Amino acid sequence: MPDSSISKLFEKSRKERLDIVGTFANLSSDELNILQNENGGISYENADKMVENAIGTFSLPLGVATNFTINGKDYLIPMVIEEPSVIAAASKGAKIARIKGGFEVTADESYSIGQIQVLDADESAIQKITNSSDEIINLANSKSKSLPKMNKGAKEITCKTIDTPSGKMLIVELLIDVGDAMGANITNTMCEAVSPLIEKITGGKTLLRILSNYSTRRIVKARAVFEKEAVGGESVVDNIIKAFEFANNDVYRAVTHNKGILNGIVSVANATGQDSRAIEAAANAYAAKSGQYRSLSLWSKDSEGNLIGELEIPLSVGIVGGIITVHPVAKVCTKILGVASAQELACVMTATGLAQNFSAIHALSTEGIQKGHMRLHARNLASSAGATSQQIDEIVQKMIEEKKISLDGAKELLKQI
Numbered sequence: 001m002p003d004s005s006i007s008k009l010f011e012k013s014r015k016e017r018l019d020i021v022g023t024f025a026n027l028s029s030d031e032l033n034i035l036q037n038e039n040g041g042i043s044y045e046n047a048d049k050m051v052e053n054a055i056g057t058f059s060l061p062l063g064v065a066t067n068f069t070i071n072g073k074d075y076l077i078p079m080v081i082e083e084p085s086v087i088a089a090a091s092k093g094a095k096i097a098r099i100k101g102g103f104e105v106t107a108d109e110s111y112s113i114g115q116i117q118v119l120d121a122d123e124s125a126i127q128k129i130t131n132s133s134d135e136i137i138n139l140a141n142s143k144s145k146s147l148p149k150m151n152k153g154a155k156e157i158t159c160k161t162i163d164t165p166s167g168k169m170l171i172v173e174l175l176i177d178v179g180d181a182m183g184a185n186i187t188n189t190m191c192e193a194v195s196p197l198i199e200k201i202t203g204g205k206t207l208l209r210i211l212s213n214y215s216t217r218r219i220v221k222a223r224a225v226f227e228k229e230a231v232g233g234e235s236v237v238d239n240i241i242k243a244f245e246f247a248n249n250d251v252y253r254a255v256t257h258n259k260g261i262l263n264g265i266v267s268v269a270n271a272t273g274q275d276s277r278a279i280e281a282a283a284n285a286y287a288a289k290s291g292q293y294r295s296l297s298l299w300s301k302d303s304e305g306n307l308i309g310e311l312e313i314p315l316s317v318g319i320v321g322g323i324i325t326v327h328p329v330a331k332v333c334t335k336i337l338g339v340a341s342a343q344e345l346a347c348v349m350t351a352t353g354l355a356q357n358f359s360a361i362h363a364l365s366t367e368g369i370q371k372g373h374m375r376l377h378a379r380n381l382a383s384s385a386g387a388t389s390q391q392i393d394e395i396v397q398k399m400i401e402e403k404k405i406s407l408d409g410a411k412e413l414l415k416q417i
C-alpha cells in the first residue's frame with residue numbers, strides 16, 4: 001500500500017514532487033503533463049461553454065498534503081488554495097493524527113433533498129401526498145435513466161408546513177439517492193417534473209422547485225486521536241480544549257475557527273471540482289443548528305490525556321458529472337486521491353478539515369500563527385533563491401534573525417554562505 005508520510009516534500013524540486021505524486025497515484029505521463037501545463041486547467045473554449053461572457057480562465061496554486069491515513073488507507077491530498085501555510089498545516093495535523101492510526105470517518109449515503117413549495121393547498125394535502133407517494137416517486141425516477149438502474153434515485157417523500165407572513169405553506173421534500181454525483185441537476189429536474197402532479201393531488205399551486213443545499217442527509221463524521229506528547233503535553237492539550245470552548249461559545253471566534261476548517265475542506269473541493277459555495281453554506285447553517293452559531297468541531301481528551309478531535313458536517317460532493325467531466329486537473333486530482341465513491345471523497349475532505357482545524361488551534365494556543373507562517377514563507381523564499389536542502393535551514397534562520405524575509409534577502413544570504 002502506498003505510504004503518504006513523505007518527509008520534507010517542501011524541500012524537493014517540482015520535478016521530484018511530481019515523481020513522488022506520480023508514483024504514489026500511478027499517474028500516466030499524460031496526466032503528469034496536465035499537472036505541468038502552465039495554463040492550469042480548462043481551455044478557453046470550455047470556459048466559454050460553461051459561463052456567460054467568458055473572457056479567460058483563472059488559475060490558483062495546487063499543492064499536496066502528506067501524511068494522511070483515513071480509515072486505514074493512505075492519501076496524498078491535492079489542495080487548491082491561494083493562502084500560504086494551509087497545506088503545511090493539514091500535513092502537520094495528519095502527521096500527529098497518524099501516530100494513533102489516523103482519521104476514522106463515516107459518511108451517510110448520498111441523499112439529496114429537493115424542495116417543492118406548495119401554496120393554497122387544502123387541509124388534507126399531506127395525507128393525499130402520502131397516499132400518492134409511490135406515484136410521485138415513480139414519476140421522479142422516470143427522469144433518470146441511470147439512477148433507478150443502480151437501485152438509486154428518488155426514494156422518499158416528506159411533507160412539512162411552515163407559517164409565514166403570507167400564510168401557511170406546504171413544503172414537499174423529495175429525498176433522492178444521487179449515488180456518486182453531487183446531484184443538483186437531477187434533483188432540480190425531478191422537482192420540476194413532479195410539481196404538476198403535486199398540484200393535481202393537493203389542489204394547491206407550486207412555486208419554487210429546487211434542491212436544498214442544506215444536505216443533512218449527507219452527514220460526515222470524522223474523529224482522530226492526537227497523542228498527548230506529540231501535541232506538546234498536558235498543558236497544550238488543555239489549552240486547545242479552551243480554544244475550542246472559546247469558539248463554541250462566541251460567534252466572532254466560531255466564524256474564524258470554522259473558516260479554518262473550511263480552509264481544508266474547500267481546498268480539496270477546489271482541486272476536485274466541487275461546488276464550494278454549497279459546501280460552505282451548508283456547513284455554516286449546520287454550525288448554527290442549536291440556535292447559536294458554534295464550532296463545527298469538538299475537542300476533548302481521553303482518559304490518557306490524549307487530545308480527541310471530532311468534526312461533523314453535511315457535505316454534498318460528487319465524483320461523476322459536473323466540472324470534473326471538463327476540467328483535466330480536477331480529473332487528475334481525483335485520481336491522486338484514488339477515491340472510488342462520493343462518500344469516500346466526503347470522508348477525505350472532512351478529515352482534511354479536522355487536520356486543518358487541529359493545526360490552527362494548536363498554533364494559536366501555543367506560539368501564535370505568525371511565527372510558523374513567516375518561517376514557511378522564508379523557507380519558500382530560500383528554496384526559490386536556489387538554496388539546497390542543506391542550506392535552507394541556515395538561510396531561514398538568518399532571514400528570521402535579521403528580519404530580512406524577502407527573495408533578495410535570501411539571494412544575498414545564499415551568496416554569503
Ligand code: MEV
Nearest residue numbers: 256257259260263360361
Ligand atoms: C486562517 O485562514 C485560518 C485561522 O484563522 C483559523 C483559526 O483561527 O482557527 C488560522
